[in-house]
Amino acid sequence: MAYKLLATDMDGTLLMDNKVLSKENIEALKKAKEAGIEIVICTGRPYVTVKPYLDKLGFDCWVVTNNGAVIRNKEGKIISVVYMKSQALDETIKLLEEEKVYYHVSDEKYTFIKSRRDRIHFIKKFILQTETSYWKATLLAPWIVLCRGNHKKVKFSTFVSQGGRAASIFILSEDKEELQNLKKKIQKIKSIKDIDITSSGWNNVEVLDAEATKGKALEKIAEVINIKKEEIIAVGDNLNDLSMIQYAGLGVAMKNGEKEVIEAADWVTTTNEEHGIAHLVKHVIEKEGTTA
Secondary structure (H helix, E strand, O other): OOEEEEEEHHHHHHHOOOOOOOOOHHHHHHHHHOOOOEEEEEEOOOOHOOOOHHHHHHOOOEEEEEEHOOEEOOOOOEEOOOOOOOHHHHHHHHHHHHHHHHHEOOOOOOEEEEEEHHHHHHHHHHHHOOOOOOOHHHHHHHHHHHOOOEEOOOOOOHHHOOOEEEEOOEEOOOOOHHHHHHHHHHHHHHOOOOEEEOOOOOOOEEEEEOOOOHHHHHHHHHOOOOOOHHHEEEEEEOOHHHHHHHHOOOEEOOOOHHHHHHHOEEEEOOOOHOOOHHHHHEEEEEEEOOOO
């Protein structure tokens, strides 16, 4: 099968554990691009945190953010946004307010927060996963929240009634049991319909509209550029990648992926620390002239 599109997750897949985009993976994606393969970055991240990596890649590509809720074409223009339905958003927020757990809400442009201090703490912890020093992270986190312009502090009790919209809700907790209980509580609220509950890591839960998945986004892109699902490779490591791995003609799991993802995949590449995307390109796309 001659493949025409490669969709890749970012964290735990394209990026190493320290959030670095390796030269091996950059070169591999460039080779795939030069061979006529469309590249699609599919991530749960908001666009503002994806853009620096796109600059490092050095070529234009399709980008899916917010776990499938927002699609941008190769020119960076938004072509689709799937918002949560107002009632589902309102009821979910009410539950989260009662639980007093950290969460933030995102649309295609902004991240809505209720506490700047909590958000700065969250960002700092995320930055420290990279090779950034403690003191640089301490200075950088407040700048990102207070000065970059993509954060808005809101009162969530009136967020929906005042016209607020959400592409996704991100919930964070270091307590796995708490997250599992939250998932069950959200699922039990009968008025919350047509939602997708997923995760990009052991310490988070993400809530979106049922039509906002990576698989649905990939299907939309394939339709726009006239590519069959059999001609698509999708690779990822976590539960939020399952929909696109199951949709693609060749679903690929990272060796470091969740058990459920590996079991659903057609093929398993090496870990993100071993440049699994480069391994995939070499052994599937380049081998026998893009034939698996």
